[in-house]
Amino acid sequence: MSERREIEELMRRTRRYWYEDGLWEIAVGGFFLLLALLWYAQARTPQGSPLWAIYAFAPILLIVLVYTLGMRLIERVRSRHVWPRTGYVKPSRRAYWPLSRVIGLVVAALIALGFVAPSIAGGKWLPALWGLGFALVLAVGARFLGLRRWYALGAWALLTGLGAFLLPFPWLVSGALFWLALGLGWLACGIHALRRYRRSLARSPRGGNANEPGV
Amino acid sequence: MSQGYKDIVSLDRLIHQPARLAIMAILYSCDSADFVYLQNATGLTKGNLSSHLSKLEEAGYIKISKGFKGKFPHTTCSLTEKGRRAFADYWARWRDLAERVEG
Numbered sequence: 001m002s003e004r005r006e007i008e009e010l011m012r013r014t015r016r017y018w019y020e021d022g023l024w025e026i027a028v029g030g031f032f033l034l035l036a037l038l039w040y041a042q043a044r045t046p047q048g049s050p051l052w053a054i055y056a057f058a059p060i061l062l063i064v065l066v067y068t069l070g071m072r073l074i075e076r077v078r079s080r081h082v083w084p085r086t087g088y089v090k091p092s093r094r095a096y097w098p099l100s101r102v103i104g105l106v107v108a109a110l111i112a113l114g115f116v117a118p119s120i121a122g123g124k125w126l127p128a129l130w131g132l133g134f135a136l137v138l139a140v141g142a143r144f145l146g147l148r149r150w151y152a153l154g155a156w157a158l159l160t161g162l163g164a165f166l167l168p169f170p171w172l173v174s175g176a177l178f179w180l181a182l183g184l185g186w187l188a189c190g191i192h193a194l195r196r197y198r199r200s201l202a203r204s205p206r207g208g209n210a211n212e213p214g215v
Numbered sequence: 216m217s218q219g220y221k222d223i224v225s226l227d228r229l230i231h232q233p234a235r236l237a238i239m240a241i242l243y244s245c246d247s248a249d250f251v252y253l254q255n256a257t258g259l260t261k262g263n264l265s266s267h268l269s270k271l272e273e274a275g276y277i278k279i280s281k282g283f284k285g286k287f288p289h290t291t292c293s294l295t296e297k298g299r300r301a302f303a304d305y306w307a308r309w310r311d312l313a314e315r316v317e318g
Contacts, residue, residue, distance in 0.1 A: 003233065004313050007240045010256060014244040017252070087252025088291070092245045 009146065016145035017089045021082055022193025025153075025186050027070040032183030034062055036176045043172035085201055102140045106133045124171050127178035131161015134182070149189055156185040223312065229274050230305045234259055234267050239294070239302045242277060247293035268292060276301055 018024065042055035093100075110133050113126065138154035141147065164178035230239050237257045241248055248256075254264050271277045276298030280291050294302065 004309065007236060010237055011240050011244040013256065014241045014248070017245075083249075084251075084287075087255055088249040089252050090246040090248070090291075 012144075012146035014089060015091070016147050018091050019145065019147060020193070021078070021197040022190040022195075023074045023077060025190030025193060027066065027074060027190075029183045029186030029188075029190055031062065031066045031070070032179045032186060034066075035059055036179035036183060038062070039172055039176035039179060043170065043176060082197075082201070099141055099144045103137050106137050109133065124174065125165060126171055127164035127174050128161045130178060131158045131164075134158075134161070149193060153185060153189055157182055160185070226308060227301055227305045229270065229276070230302060232267075234263065235271060238264075238267060238271065238292075239276065239298065240306075242292060242294045243299065243302045243306075247280075247291045250290040250292070253292065271298070274298075 038055055038058050042052060045052045045055060110130060113129060134157035135154040138150045138157065142150035142154065160178055160181040163181070164174040167174050167177065169177070230236055234257060238253060241253060241256055250261075250264070253259075253268075254261065257264065259267070268277065268279060272279050275295055277292050278295050280293075282289050282291075
């Protein structure tokens with residue numbers, strides 16, 4: 001029944017098509033680097049000042065900005081360089097539902113922990129927990145989509161979380177270092193995937209949809 | 216007639232054909248896919264893919280939308296609710312059969 005495995009792989013390939021070019025990882029990596037900057041700026045600002053509060057809520061604005069502008073930019077690049085050659089797939093929310101549930105649960109837990117973190121042991125343990133959260137989500141995602149490089153990203157998240165936890169810095173500084181290392185890891189992974197994808201694109205003819213027969 | 220044989224006979228023959236099975240599996244995993252992606256993923260020729268898509272459309276399993284992207288024709292395909300149910304049913308039966316055969 002190797003045909004069954006081939007079909008399963010075809011389904012996984014379609015689900016991971018959105019992530020195959022590495023652009024998504026590059027965008028998320030950039031977001032983590034901006035987050036690291038914000039956290040570092042917050043760590044350098046005296047607690048209680050208006051700027052401190054702005055830094056604390058800025059990540060929410062950053063998420064909205066990256067999601068809207070970043071996704072639009074990615075779509076623009078893909079519609080010019082990727083889709084004419086390898087085709088367009090509109091992802092299905094229904095197909096991603098099992099993965100979305102896991103991500104939703106982990107993200108909700110991390111956000112909740114973010115609010116109580118400073119009150120428990122100075123929040124030092126938070127980056128280690130984030131690392132574990134990311135590792136879990138990435139492992140589930142890697143299995144669901146058949147994207148092996150996400151296992152490496154998960155291991156990196158676990159390591160950086162542990163490293164940030166062991167560093168003798170206040171939690172905001174450790175957090176900033178965690179986001180910095182995580183962002184660099186995602187960027188490196190995305191760039192590596194993009195280079196591989198570009199090599200595979202070179203083998204695909206451009207403008208494949210120019211001669212579609214009447215269906 | 217054994218139960219296993221009955222199960223094989225009861226499989227949807229329109230979907231059971233390998234090329235159409237591949238097309239249905241792809242469309243089941245996304246909202247819609249265009250002609251170029253379907254051709255790349257299945258390895259079928261344009262004419263062959265076109266003929267399989269027509270058969271699936273006639274059965275009411277897929278919806279084909281035609282438009283233009285810039286100067287080029289752009290065809291996208293998606294599963295209808297009927298097609299989604301038919302594939303889910305087929306896939307469940309087939310997996311069950313495969314597991315029984317593999318022991």
